[in-house]
Amino acid sequence: MMEEMFSLLSFILIGVGILSPTLDYTILRGRKFVSPWLTLVALILSIGILGYLSVTSIDQPAVQIFGGMMEVGFFEIFLSLIATLGATFVAVASLARVRGWSTSPSFYSLLSLAVLGAYYLIAAHDFVLLIGAWALVSVISYVLVGIKKDERSVEGAVKYSLMGIIASVLILYAIAVVFSLTGSTSVGSIANIPQGAEKSLVLLASVFFVSAFGFKIGVVPFHGWLPDVYGKVHPMLVAFLTGVVAVAVGGILIKILHPLAPLVGNQWPVLIGLLSIFTMTFGNIVALLQKNLQMMMAYSSIAHIGYILVGVTAMSSSGEALGLQGIGLHFVAYMLAGVGMFVFLAYLLRKGVGFQMEDLKGLGRRMPIVSVAILIILLSLMGIPPLIGFWSKFYLFTSVIAVAPWLALIAIINSGISLGYYIQPIRYMFFAKGTEVAEEKLKDPDAAIVVLAAVLMIVAGFLLPSIAPYLVI
Amino acid sequence: MTGLNFLTPLLGPLSAAAEGVSPSVALIYWFYIEGLGFAIALMYFYHIFVRGGRPFYDMLSKWVDRAIIDDFYHKYLPGAVELAYTKLFHKFETPVVDEGYNRKLVDGVLRLGRVLRRIQTGKINHYLITFTLGLLLFIALVFGMMV
Numbered sequence: 001m002m003e004e005m006f007s008l009l010s011f012i013l014i015g016v017g018i019l020s021p022t023l024d025y026t027i028l029r030g031r032k033f034v035s036p037w038l039t040l041v042a043l044i045l046s047i048g049i050l051g052y053l054s055v056t057s058i059d060q061p062a063v064q065i066f067g068g069m070m071e072v073g074f075f076e077i078f079l080s081l082i083a084t085l086g087a088t089f090v091a092v093a094s095l096a097r098v099r100g101w102s103t104s105p106s107f108y109s110l111l112s113l114a115v116l117g118a119y120y121l122i123a124a125h126d127f128v129l130l131i132g133a134w135a136l137v138s139v140i141s142y143v144l145v146g147i148k149k150d151e152r153s154v155e156g157a158v159k160y161s162l163m164g165i166i167a168s169v170l171i172l173y174a175i176a177v178v179f180s181l182t183g184s185t186s187v188g189s190i191a192n193i194p195q196g197a198e199k200s201l202v203l204l205a206s207v208f209f210v211s212a213f214g215f216k217i218g219v220v221p222f223h224g225w226l227p228d229v230y231g232k233v234h235p236m237l238v239a240f241l242t243g244v245v246a247v248a249v250g251g252i253l254i255k256i257l258h259p260l261a262p263l264v265g266n267q268w269p270v271l272i273g274l275l276s277i278f279t280m281t282f283g284n285i286v287a288l289l290q291k292n293l294q295m296m297m298a299y300s301s302i303a304h305i306g307y308i309l310v311g312v313t314a315m316s317s318s319g320e321a322l323g324l325q326g327i328g329l330h331f332v333a334y335m336l337a338g339v340g341m342f343v344f345l346a347y348l349l350r351k352g353v354g355f356q357m358e359d360l361k362g363l364g365r366r367m368p369i370v371s372v373a374i375l376i377i378l379l380s381l382m383g384i385p386p387l388i389g390f391w392s393k394f395y396l397f398t399s400v401i402a403v404a405p406w407l408a409l410i411a412i413i414n415s416g417i418s419l420g421y422y423i424q425p426i427r428y429m430f431f432a433k434g435t436e437v438a439e440e441k442l443k444d445p446d447a448a449i450v451v452l453a454a455v456l457m458i459v460a461g462f463l464l465p466s467i468a469p470y471l472v473i
Numbered sequence: 474m475t476g477l478n479f480l481t482p483l484l485g486p487l488s489a490a491a492e493g494v495s496p497s498v499a500l501i502y503w504f505y506i507e508g509l510g511f512a513i514a515l516m517y518f519y520h521i522f523v524r525g526g527r528p529f530y531d532m533l534s535k536w537v538d539r540a541i542i543d544d545f546y547h548k549y550l551p552g553a554v555e556l557a558y559t560k561l562f563h564k565f566e567t568p569v570v571d572e573g574y575n576r577k578l579v580d581g582v583l584r585l586g587r588v589l590r591r592i593q594t595g596k597i598n599h600y601l602i603t604f605t606l607g608l609l610l611f612i613a614l615v616f617g618m619m620v
Contacts, residue, residue: 159597166604203615211608221607224600227593267618274614285586286593417582 003065013116016042021105035108043088050081058470071125074470079251083118086243086335093343093449103147114140118248127175127185141245148234156229163225167215174208177201190259202263213253217246218302220279230298235345242338247331258473261315269404272313280306284417293355297341310411311396319399325468326395333389340377340453347446362434370447371429373454378422380457388460
């Protein structure tokens, strides 16, 4: 049944991806009416199918489909569901503005194809499929970053794609190294590498995989493109990157590193732990200096990838199960916060409000409901209970206490540093005087998505910890 | 008393006398007699110890009031704490808490932030160099640890 369902998902998303711009550009002569709605229907159908699959697979072992090319279990379906929700939020929020762009049919088409690429990437069990899915997601993300065609978008897209080429080459190197050890292109063959195998090759493959996937999600020092793209490109496009691309790449990173961790042995916690420290400390300290909310969120995204690496550090130790659960929960928190905040920025942009902290003065009175939603999102990013951000950080930091207590301590200190900058927008929105003209319209799809993201953060905080034990690879 | 044997240990010395008497009546009598005994003991205790010891208590409470509460607790203890605070925190609070923690640590973090922010030059060649150097450093670290 799993294979049929994934065939159906592919059929729906490819069909909509190809059909919608064709209809809009040719038959409807550029009226750009069909694409958004067709994409939304496809994404909602996908959520329904994945929701059904998640219920049926919750306590079942993962199954291999398409002749062993994909391996799908609850973990993969859970991450696919997060990515699809992220894409749906972006699709709904973009109804307010993106529909007006000349390239909007392409935007919606690429969005549905990117979601399909995310499914393949998350569930890839063969390196050949992995390369294909990686290329699909990468190329779509480079194109989407530049799709607005203004100077900043194009500059961001060029930087992103040029650095992405190096990352793609590193993946190919890593796959070649693994193939030389196993003689197979199956991802599962990593687990069969004998303990006595040339350890330097195993380490080299691990370094290449971490660097390549780390580039895509913003691990320091492979993050160079991220502040320029997340901090300067149109926020709606950044919402897509945080909601879909980061979740998909993070998912495959976890799946590849999971069998490699025991082969690397005792050095694993130190290596990944150091990357985690660099990433979260860099993100938090530079975010502390930002006066621009979008730049602050760009660096905050880097810091949160550092927190996810804390869970990766726990792999092959007694805290592995807790680490995986924390990673799963943190992807939910990351997606909801990323999409919520960047859609909020797009909303401000549409309303003519700037991104400097000074521009947020009195926003709590002008847009009370959206401001309260942003308050909830920021509290979740800080890790305040009972929001999902608290649970994910709690699981992640607890998972490494046994294997690397120093890392748990540094992560907690970093979480403390982050309060310093998350509190700034709250202070300006609620405690500084500005103009008090009401500008809020909850009928606006982007405003509604911000509120929905905040509500889901509360709901997820109560519900998801109970299903976290099923997040196993 | 059949079926009410559990009362026997409660009734204690009265249990023999209560034999054949209804349990409720026996209980009432038992409480009366026991209560009377306690009342006599209480009166004796009050008369001998409490009333008899009153002058001693008065003297003790005066001494406690004056020496411990007034002098020690309200005078010498705050004085000692104030003295210790002045001596200790004069050399600790200002240089360590104010200068070190509140200013130098924050300055250090902000300076580090400014240095790290300089990496973000906006130039792709700088990012590629950082990427390559980071990768080489990572590889060196991994193989250094292996050796």
